[in-house]
Amino acid sequence: MPETPTQTIDRYFASIGWKPFAFQRTVWRSYRDGYSGLLHSATGTGKTLGVWMGPILKWLQENPDRSKWNPKRSPPVRVLWITPLRALAGDTEKSLRAPLDALGLPWTLESRTGDSKQSAKQRQLKKLPTALVTTPESLSLMLTHEKLLAQLSQLECVIVDEWHELLGTKRGIQTELALSRLRSLNPDLRIWGVSATLGNLAQACQALMGDTPADRVKVVEGHKNKKIKVESIIPEKMDRFPWSGHLGTKMVPQVVQLLESVQSALVFTNTRSQTEIWYQHLLKQKPEWAGQIAIHHGSLDMSVRRWVEDGLRAGKLRAVVCTSSLDLGVDFTAVDLVVQIGSPKGAARLLQRAGRSGHQPDATSRLVFVPTNAIELIELAAAQDAIRSGRLEARPMLDKPLDVLAQHVVTIAIGGGFTQDALLEEVRMAHAYQSLTDPEWQWVLDFVVRGGESLEAYPDYHRVEVVDERFQVTQRRTITNHRMNIGTIVADASMQVKYLKGKTLGSAEESFLSKLKPGNKFLFAGRLVELVRVKDNAAYVRRAKGKPDTVPRWMGARMPLSSELSDGLRRRIEQASEGTFVGREMKSLKPLLELQAEWSTLPRSDELLMEKVKTRGGHHVFLYPFEGRLVHEGLAALFAYRMSQRRTQTFSIGCNDHGIVLQSPTPIEVEQAVTAGVFATGDLVEEILKSMNSTEMAKRQFRQIARVAGLIHPGLPGRRKSAGHLQASSNLFFDVFCQYDPNNMLLEQSRREVLEQQLESSRMRLALQRIQASRILLNEPKRVTPLAFGLLVDKLRERVSSETLADRIRRMQADLELAAGKP
Incomplete structure (x- = not known):
């Protein structure tokens, strides 16, 4: 008796030493019965096979007679697999190919990303493979080819991998719109998402499914509680006056000792600059590790990244120092330890990174945390609390960004055209655009057809034509420009970094x-290089010796402290105020926190501590909302603005993840300011815009929106425009719209994005509401307290001094320690 498809799958699992989990079988049954859904399971628990085997099982059931399988005649396209990173496409393809080869299926499997060869793309225009791995950008590009629509209408399933990484981003919105297009081509299309570490699962599912009826959607929970062991390296001597970055590379010897005890490890940092620095320090400590450790981040050339990934897979590398470039997808079963340098700023990110070790369903993931300042140990304790209680961060949702919609409208106009009512119905199928109004839709159509109110006189912005009520694009130049610049990833303009003779290192x-x-020397790709010249949008360098003059700083490196972690941080400090220190991290901080309580106080979670201190630098007011740097930047500017409105006074401000400092050469009347309503929420948005250089911030945000909406183009490959050129072009549009088209909806979007994304105004409002309901503690300690010291150091960095910063800080610490006495 021939084996059933289920027995065939079970045999495959047995051949790799596994047995299907109950959640995997649930997904397969749901798929067979025609459901769409979202699989939510911890990293390294078998999510990929959980969704991939659904289409395979269905095909096996439909084609039970193996004698009719013809490897020379593969089935037409059935499955589209969307990955958030093109760098993951190759690894994903390998993972999906393994069961196809083992089972002998006559399927073809290929990738289509920005890295794919042009010949492969041309071949796919004639016939798509049975299964295709692609990215949101490449999928949108496919939708511009009318000849592909007939094939895409045959799709049985779209699988969106790592949905939590796309959710709440414009790339996620781009994916939603593309899925709506595919659902309109085939109303029976199944859509399955794969996700881990999500706090708002229901919302995530709704965003992915659009208008799919709720009774045809399944949410399948896999292994939520994978075995994870989190520990931290506690400094031998804990400073009672910590400052940002003061530990960091001091911990290199302990990290080296840790790496010597394992076969392979990933060392995560939060920024690409930090990655370069840590790689150099590890090599300096262990020169014999040259060739055994490597560096990996998103600005390195693809060939460098692939070499590193292959080395990890083969078990040839002892450690890789990396950023979030290795957070996702790549299956390194050889990795048995993750080291996290500095606070991950969120419980979900900590969980995601921990899961990169022990990347098998039954293995224990091990993460060791290395603080860069003492207070980060409280953040780790709070993150562990959140993980234990399942309070992971929710991904914020975006609401109908019109720049993404304008781009999508041009995409569909190129790919065969549309009628406005039919496309509006399709667009509203996407969750982000369910509330799209008729006036907003008409504005977008007017914008792509004639450039809106202010650009009607310029033919370059008449991208879409209307012929017999059908919207389409016929101009070859418009089509080429759109295809070359499709997508929503907008980074600062970058240059390639190349050796004078030899390979490209990255950008x-x-x-x-x-x-x-x-002649300037800088660290890049783990090497010390010297700039020779800049020519043709490339920086030419050569190897150098000595010490670096600088380290590259990449934009987008600021990680905001999550609201869940902020809440946990305040609770942990409240426990300390009651004399309760639970866990190694909190016990190690006992001398610091007890000194804070002795010199000032430790606030409870329903209290706000404010400290007035006078130093040689002037009068200071320190506030500790514990809301994260982004919220504090907005609050600091708001407080300074409100206080200066009461009385003419000059402030300089500073902030970190834990607090705010206002500094002035004259006494600060903070008591009167509190009484006058400095923490009020009324007129919040208007006052935020007045208190910060909001026009300049909106202009920079508008550059991103103008790029996505198609107003400005970075140029063609090899002839990219400079960042200054793009900013000048977008500034011109911004000014023209402000003067001649003040109701332009892209202007309003730029202001909204500044408030929500750069200033986190919603969190600011919630923070103010919490502060208003809190008891205000106003203390006047005789000297700077442990919590205030880091803020004071950050202010000190701004001043030029003949002494080195480190020497000055050490002397300040020594004076304060002398005043504090022995711990």
Whole structure:
């Protein structure tokens, strides 16, 4: 008796030493019965096979007679697999190919991303493979080819991998719109998402499914509680006056000792600059590790990244120092330890990174945390609390960004055209655009057809034509420009970094490289290089010796402290105020926190601590909302603005993840300011815009929106425009719209994005509401307290001194320790 498809799958699992989990079988049954859904399971628990085997099982059931399988005549396209990173496409393809080869299926499996060869793309225009791995950008590009629509209408399933990474981003919105298009081509299309570490699962599912009826959608929970062991390296001597970055590389010897005890490890940092620095320090400590450790981040050339990934897979590398470039997808079963340098700023990110070790369903994931300042140990304790209680961060949702919609409308107009009512119905199938109004839709159509109110006189912005009520694009130049610049990823303009003779190392942002002079040395791709010249949008370098003059700084490196972690941080400090220190991290901080309580106080979670301190630098007011740097930046500017409105006074402000400092040469009347309503929520948005250089911030945000909406183009490959050129072009549009088209909806979108994304105004409002309901503690300690010290150091960085910063800080610490006495 021939084996059933289920027995065939079970045999495959047995051949790789596994047995299907109950959640995997649930997904397969749901798929067979025609459901769409979202699989939510911890990293490294078998999610890929959980969704991939659904289409395979269905095909086996439909084609039970193996004698009719013809490897020379593969089935037409059935499955589209969307990955968030093109760098993951190759690894994903390998993972999906393994069961196809083992089972002998006559399927073809290929990738289509920006890295794919042109010949492969041309071949796919004639016939798509049975299964195709692609990205949101490449899928949108496919929709511009009318000849592909007939094939895409045959799709049985779309699988969106790592949905939590796309959710709440414009790339996620781009994916939603593309899925709506595919559902309109085939109303029976199944859509399955794969996700881990999500706090708002229901919302995530709704965003992915659009208008799919709720009774045809399944949410399948896999292994939520994978075995994870989290520990931390506690400094031998804990400073009672910590400052940002003061530990960091001091912990290199302990990290080296840790790496010597394992076969392979990933060392995560939060920024690409930190990655370069840590790689150099590890090599300096262990020169014999040259060739055994490597560096990996998103600005390195693809060939470098692939070499590193292959080395990890083969078990040839002892450690890789990396950023979020290795957060996702790549299956390194050889990795048995993750080291996290500095606070991950969120419980979900900590969980995601921990899961990169022990990347098998039954293995224990092990993460070791290395603090860069003492207070981060409280953040780790709070993150562990959140993981234990399942309070992971929710991904914020975006609401109908019109720049993404304008781009999508041009995409569909190129790919065969549309009628406005039919496309509007399709667009509203996407969750992000369910509330799209008729006036907003008409504005978008007017914008792509004639450039809106202010650009009607310029033919370049008449991208879409209307012929017999059908919207389409016929101009070859418009089609080429759109295809070359499709997508929503907008980074600072970058230059390639190349050896004078030899390979490309990667890319660094133009804003950094443009400030360098020939002869300046900097760390890049784990090497010390010297700038020779800048020519043709490339920085040419050669190997150098000595010490670096600088380290590249990439934009987008600021990780905001999550609201869940902020809440946990305040609760942990409240426990300390009651004399309760639970866990190694909190016990190690006992001398610091007890000194804070002795010199000032430790606030409870329903209290706000404010400290007035006078130093040689002037009068200071320190506030500790514990809301994260982004919220604090907005609050600091708001407080300074409101206080200066009461009385003419000059402030300089500073902030970190834990608090805010206002500094003035004259006494600060903070008591009167509190009484007068400095923490009020009324007129919040208007006052935020007045208190910050909001027009300049909106202009920079508008550059991103103008790029996505198709107003400005970065140029063609090899002839990319400079960041300054793009900013000048977008500024011109911004000014023209402000003067002649003040109701332009892209202007309003730029202001909204500044408030929500750069200033987190919603969190600011919630923070103010919490503060208003809190008891205000106003203390006047005789000297700077442990919590205030880091803020004071950050202010000190701004001042030029003949002494080195480190020497000055050490002397300040010594004076304060002398005043504090022995712990």
